[in-house]
Amino acid sequence: MTLSTLPVAPEPTSSGTTTCADIPAWYRTSADLTRQAVARAARDDYPAWLSHVRPAADCTRPVRLAGILATVEAATGRLLAARSTADMPDGVIYKPCGNRRASVCPACSKRYQNDAYQVVRTGLIGGKGVPEQVGAHPAVFPTFTAPSFGEVHTRAVRRHTCARRKDCDCRPEPCHARRDLTVCPHGIRLACFARHDTDDRRLGTPLCLDCYDHDAQVVWNHAAGELWRRTTIAITRRIHARSRQLGIPDVPIVTTSRGKTRIRWVPPVRLSFGKAAEMQRRGVAHFHAIIRLDGFDPDQPDAVLPPPPGLDAADLVDAIDHAAATVAFTTAAHPARPGGWPIAWGEQILTKVITVAGKGEVTDGQVAAYLAKYATKATEVTGHASSRLTDTTVDLYADPDGTHTERLIDACWRLGNFRHDPTPPARLTDQPLREPPPPAGFVTSWTCPTCGTGTRYRACPTCTAVDLDAPAEPDDAPVRRNPYARLRRWAHMLGFGGHFLTKSRRYSITFALLRDQRVEFRRAQSAGPEQIEPGATSTTLVVNFLEFVGAGWRTPADAMLATTSAAMAREHQSAARDYLTTLAA
Template sequence: MGSPICPDCYDYLGHVVWQYHAPELWRRAIQDVSRQLAARLGVPVSKVSKVVSRQYGRTAEMQARGAVHFHALFRLDGPLDEGIGAACGVGVDVMVEAIEAAFSRAQVQAPPTFECDQSRVLRWGEQIDIRIVREGSRTDDPDAPITGEQVAAYLAKYSTKDTSLAVPDGAHVHRIKQTCAEVHEAAILRAESRRAGEEVPVPVDSEGRDHYVLIGKWAKELGYRGHYSSKSRCYSVTYRTLRRRRARFQQVTKSRCYSVTYRTLRRRRARFQQVMQEETERAQRAGKPVDLAAVEEALLSQEDESETSVVIGVWEFVGVGWTNQGEVEIATAAAARAREYAQLRAGKQ
């Protein structure tokens, strides 16, 4: 495990090229899912978000041989402007067909790594496994439908998996890192040749840089330059919202006794119920789901006066130096003693 059967026959260069371009291949496949949905629903791509919106959460995992593969959870929501998790009237079969079509046709043209090398067409392999997540509790029956609890456990495991344990650090890993270094060195030499005005047959990217000039930066990741965990913007709560809620939590729990009184808790609970009731009635009148972001904004905008911190940013120049002659004499004596002590230490040495 962790090493090819025949190291001399193994395509280390192709391995590194796949790792380096895997994030771009994923991006193109995800974009094409929206196009496939639009084609099956009979709407333009620019207006598909007014009918349905595809959301996903994805984790990357390193296999024992050091090759990256992905685990993703897709969700088909209603119109994007109705918020996260809006009801959707489109069947799950449409989503499955769109994913299968998008990932089967997605490809990336990887440029050559050396002048004597050739370009490669990268695609997803035959190991694409699409399963429908059903409602229910966790089960250990392998033939039973997969449930949301199982998916959450899978994604948590892959997100916290230690790559150093999954990929043993041996000759195989060393060879992958060495290949990354060789490709990086060749890219640097080509860049210097271009600056010198020489003609280089290997193409450059849209910014005029060599495609592999940054691969040395990702050698420690075995050439993979993507995030190990990513999600679409409306898949779940954003990091910005999480930061705001953490700040809100710290503000709520901060008091003179480092706790919250029951009176404060009752007041905040009543305030939350009032805001939630108002937003629920507003959503029912509009025929839309409750906007949790609006609830949060209302709670944060109306803070209690006792919890408000007043920051005064007015500065006035008072002066420099010591305020009286006594402080001057004390400081002068302290400086003299420090010099004497330094001279004594220097004499002993």
């Protein structure tokens, strides 16, 4: 068991620990990268250093931790041994960053993608604690797309003759071939006769930037999570109605509250969901989902049971089509649009039935690989990639008269704060939004229950827009929340603030379970040849008192040596695997 204490902000290193910013003199005397690498490899402690950094050798930007590793007796808490990171190479422990984005860290994202594949596929075929009978449950693979916000350059292939869509070289249709050569109010001809290649930079960009509704698109990205929530509710209600129509008897759910017992009758059916978000070239997210039909027993609420007879995949397809066509809502009023923006799905809704026998429209392996692929991607396909934007960095990426992505970021920043409009709606002038107190008014650190932001302001800076012209209010005045404030927080994601891979609680296993199993496996390997009895509990605990002291490799030479060693290890493992496969054949 490992208990770590990591402060949020970097702090000074513990006494006796080498500071990561202090580069040794032998580094400073080697200006050339090759000379630095040779100097490091020639040192006597190079093998120990290479073994020390092996867990994070693949990582592009590992986290450096310093502190004390203590071994205590579990029963009494008595300290058995203590080791300081000051006695280790470089005086720190290197830990992989764990970033899921392939554009940031390919190695960590690959590990995350492999875990995502296991999470998704386990929910379709079982294993790792999930009953294998789920392979016989009806499951479908729907794709929900966003509506159109303006015409964009596209690449459409009517008939594919390629073997792999990834390497598709089929001849596409003309982008927007028109005979009338329509011209928009801005004088732009809304036609394109080009047959775009897959790497054409014009793909996803509007035919006319001024006609495109950038505000509506970022608001749709902002509200996509709520639209998905309402869609899952509508699908569940449709399945329940279908269950009653087939005459499947309901089951009672007994609840006790304040000494009163209530009985609620529900159909014995439950839906499990898994979802991955894909950012399209035009900068809008659409969802690929897995919907599995399960049974429900009030006496076993956490069990994964087979669905009742009579319900099949066709009922799931009907429920999804009905929900996609009917679910819609309007956002809250905004000075830029007092009536709010309508939020609904687009017309292109495609649902396929998942099979586990290796035949059919789409198999479990194809679905798992497809969702895991998009779990490691973000906005790179749009040509924009940046970290979270601030007042000092937003001007580098936002421009109301710039490119498509620059206008989307500008829309996020402009709509995220009401103070940009001189005439806010009447309901906002009655009680202006509170301004977060100045730094002198910091309070004890707390977490906002709405958005989960950790802050020391009295009002959450994410959920509360800043109105500099508003008069000061007493501390006990109610806080007015800006429903569009998260647009600024997620401007670097073009307004989309949801996670790129989510699932319902009982769909499958969790990432934490896979990580714990990986840790146990590595500890068993390093423990030695002795065998540990199954189910046996350890009598000692490893408690780590570690603090963050930096991120990234200390020098480019260290990064080159670590990644080279990791690449050689991967090649060795691949060669050994191929050799064993050849022997087995």
